[in-house]
Amino acid sequence: MTTKDLANALPEIITKQVPGPKSKALLDRRDAAIPQALCGKTYPICIKQGVGAMFEDLDGNKILDWVGGVGVLNIGYSNPEVIEAVKEQAEKYFHTIFNVYVHDGYVTLAERLNKIIPCKGDVKKTYFANSGAECDENAIKIAKAYTKRNGVICFTGAFHGRTNLTMALTAKKIYAVGMGPFPAGIYRAPYPYLYRAPKGYTETEAIQYYIDELNRVFDEGAPASEIACMILEPLQGEGGFIPAPIEWVKAVRKICDDNGILMIADEVQCGNCRTGKYYASEYWKEAGAAPDIITTAKSLGGGLPISAITARAEVMDAAPAGTIGGTFCGNPLACASALAIMDVMQRDDYAAKARHIGEVVTARYKELQKKYPVIGDIRGLGAMIGIEFVTDPETKEPATKLVASIVKTAMQKGLLLESCGTASNTIRFLAPLTMTDEQMERGLEIFEEAVKEALEA
Template identity: 70%
Template sequence: MLRDSLPEIVTGSVPGAKAKALLDRRDEAVPKGLCGSNYPICMARGEGAMLEDVDGNRFLDWIGGVGVLNIGYSRPEVVEAVKVQAEKYFHGIFNVYVHEGYVKLAEMFNETVPCKGKKMKTYFANSGAEADENAIKIAKAYTGRDNIICFSGAFHGRTNLTMALTAKKAYALGMGPFPSGIYRAEYPYLYRAPKGYSEEEAIQYYIDKLLKLFDEAAPASDVAAIIIEPLQGEGGFIPAPIEFVKKLRKICDDNGIMLIADEVQCGNCRTGKYFTSEYWKEAGAAPDIIATAKSMGAGVPISAISAREEVMDAAPAGTIGGTYCGNPLACAAAIKTMEIMKEEDYCAKSLHIGSVVRKAFEKMKEKYDIIGDVRGIGGMLGVEFVKDKESKEPNPEFVSKLVQTALQKGLLLENAGSCGNVIRFLAPLCMTEEQMETGLKIFEESILSNL
């Protein structure tokens, strides 16, 4: 079975003839902005952590649909749940008539999310960007305020509002003007904190820079929310230190500001908890609102916004919801995905995979001067490549070559970070032990090939 197989390039190199023909058709039919050349992969099928292309080449996928496939490709029970729902009805707009799948999924989320408060409520949208945008709507409705604080390195989406929130403006080139009232603080990137600072000093440095915004840009009394990724994705797989989060929680409490955890990429068992902000809650710093998407539907588009009852009920009728939000097929997929993740303890799978892979990455860091940092939480890890450990100068050129070398060996990798010098590890959490060891071997071989 494909789900138990290992990487194999049967065409000698990628792309093969069938893939090349389909890529040529793509270039004729699809806008250039979607026609990159870094990944000449044309999917035929996927199972578990493995993908097979139209030429029969098999790849171990460490990208996971960029965090969408925590449960893996084509989980049979999820496929069956969607089929059963499809035989009943495809669509029903929840604002007009209720379907049980939506209500059941909301109940499941309300029992699971680690938001601040006692009684939770949840509603659904279609994408991570929509989840973030709706989380901000809720914060503004509850506080009656206009301004939002986000962070350097952030990625929150490609809608007009979320492009404004996203730090890297390559994702927003030529798309302005953007909404006003958005202010950016510096994310606590400890690897690149001022030289000589201890971790404690660095955290206070980043907190002081945030507090300056209240004096120089947006008074705290005008700020509706601070939105932050518990573990930055596109920004370079950088965890927000718990001590920083605790201070951030106090700032929000002292000033009536909503704390939004963007768990679009890091949620749904990716980091060893169902939501990464469970670690926050354990430290007494639970977020007010959680936005998530990606892996919650096993590949079917759906996202969620959760918060305590009084926060959620502040949104006036008509301001939230949408035609496809909480689509019955997507809800069926998400219900079955959550059931499987809990029954099979995907959090434990994440911790196991993360432990094995992190140890391997740390050993590589000791051996190769080109690896500057290894970081992450559970099964969401980043490896930062530099010119040398002393200067810490980013090395995106090496990462680009590494991605291409690994691809030709059957391992799919993707970069991250403001400079594109971080390799992200987002393998499906159903990856077998043999696949994991094979992937690590290919990864190190690919490093050596480019030194």
Template identity: 80%
Template sequence: MSLAEELPEVVTEKIPGPKSSALLARRDAAIPKALCGKTYPVCIKRGEGAMIEDLDGNKILDWVGGVGVLNIGYSRPEVVEAVKEQSEKYFHTIFNVIVHEGYVELAEKLAELAPVKGDKKKAYFANSGAECDENAIKIAKAYTGRQSIICFTGAFHGRTNLTMALTAKKAYAQGMGPFPAGIYRAPYPYLYRAPKGYTEEEAVRYYLDELNRVFDEGAPAKEVAAMIVEPIQGEGGFIPAPMAWVKAVRKICDENGILLIADEVQCGNCRSGKYYASEYWKEAGCAPDIMTTAKSLGAGVPISAIVASAEIMDAAPAGTIGGTYCGNPLACASALKTMEIFKKEDYPAKANHIGGMLRSRMEQLQKTCPVIGDIRGMGAMIGIEFVKDPQTKEPATELTARIIQIALQKGLLMENAGTYSNVIRFLAPLCITDAQMEKGLDILEAAIKEAMQ
């Protein structure tokens, strides 16, 4: 049986075992402290599908997926072969000097696929989520001739200077200012934590009023180049933007000449039950103007993309976009093969199937475990929010941390999210088997019950 089909099994007394502990000690001596956390003491030897084997032989089910990078799973043979084949031709060109076909073909396919406004679309590439978001802001400023940007509470857009300014949680930006001017923040529609007693309709109205307040007290609407929104917030706690709110935001943007940017760095590439979550927006008549995506686009080889109409894209002055490694041939080869597999094997359907299994089990458990405050998301992008009390909704941050540690010792790797770090987010590779899902859910349920004792 291949590792991709196996179930979790811990063979050492604890994780980390001795070999992993030795590597972690070497890490601590050679790597900056900021990258040497103690929460996830896992050292990989090999990975297949949704499973990893650590240096000590422990088989661990991965519900983190490189934090959303491995929707297709570890070491997919066809992707390995595509990268290998490209590597035997050439590793690199700088695209604005020497054109390679992979870049052009991937841009064509993304332009065809991306649910952004416009009949004729164009795409180009960067290396990371932060880079594609920063480049989307450049494009928006070039097209509109405006300087101000609106972002939202709970947002995560990256760790460059500009994207740290856009990112809400300032633990990601501590001591790193000053940040660029012209960044304004409005409340994101977090319905579970809307003012008490509000109906969904009233809550949406409240969040829209707060957005309009930014125009009065922050930046006049006619000076705003773009609003950047995650269709499903990632680091913020896996919170889908309510469609009624998205429709209203689209209307505000249209009335004021503001571009709407959909940040699909984490929720894109089949995770949401659509190829891109913005497809839900487009079906509702409120497609974004610009879409960014990264993470699972290249199956682990660094690449990100920016897609918009040709009219918007062509506004960028020569020299303002691009970069040495952007659209690297190996990354484009990986992304093209990954896209082919996603379509051929209907990965959005896999996401919906997985999400259904997770929701069903957690909703059943919620009846007897009131610490499960909210279960939300789209497709396989599901967040489980833990609270001390379902009435007060006080975040159960410590409980969430205990659940994660207990599960790890049973062979299940998970990660938290949310403003209060009290949400467990589900980012398992979409190639996970039903047997692995069931085993993972068994471990999660056992960890929740143990942590509550």
């Protein structure tokens, strides 16, 4: 199949089941060569090629991707302009270590991010790391350097990575089994998960409850004068695709301002046009609650490893020489990819694409909610949408097994889904923003088919 044909294709499974024989052979080789921790059985698929929101596996099955490399492929697979930019850079040089000698791509990308990143301050500075975990860890280093404090507040449901520090910040400890001890000085407050707020609370009462619980950390965890920063996701990813209510964000901003604490927005997954804005923190800035530091990764490089840390100049310049940077940080190929992606996303208004997709999918999900009482909640921003399943709409008991069945059933029909949430009972929507309307419609049909079959099983 040509890449042009695949870009506009619809899902189609031509083998009796997934995996087909060629994929099965590669999976067997994987199991023999790779640690078991990386050899899951949920997704028995092996990619041959991908374009837009579609990929073809080794056996010729065509699969619609609603996971997008877990938020990496907002621009889709194999964008020709990005490919050309990376090729052009590769013909010049692959690598410099920026701490030693400078390349233009790093500086140009930093300049462009400084113009669009919606954090506090008129004059901003940016530097680069390689992954989401690295940029979050670096943001905390910057906050500690600036405030001369050591404490960090994070939140329930958070996911910030798998380094030693970010495993400590990450709430779901399945990602940290047997990996401690973890750093001291980390305190956790409840994230405003309104669907699961204390029973009987109005939204206003629930938000006040979560504000009160955050303030409680200063009484029972550490004094505010010892806290360097709070790190939070504008829209939690692994935690269940939960958007932070603006009124709560405004309260957090005031708490930080009143106590000299820096507010870090982790936009690793929700950045780069996913939420209907170029960065989700634009919603915060419009409400007068811009964060101090913003981290982003994933779709920033579209598949090449790069992450960014941005803050106002006085905050960034607090880092002592030698404490930030690294061998591969701001690699020339990754910077070339990120610059080309920004060109395409701004020119073609990918934020508007996200809003369009989000409106269609959310409307259909709400129609399904009327038909299937197991759908407890639908939430999100733009094209970052969570649909939570429960066994009973009154008790809200998580329907973990049902979601696992839906994911498995959809896979056999050519739709790639992934769960999230502390109980793995929410299905995340992260389809590439290049998805066509026809592909979106077929995906929604398959999604409903999978829900029906899973309920009947």
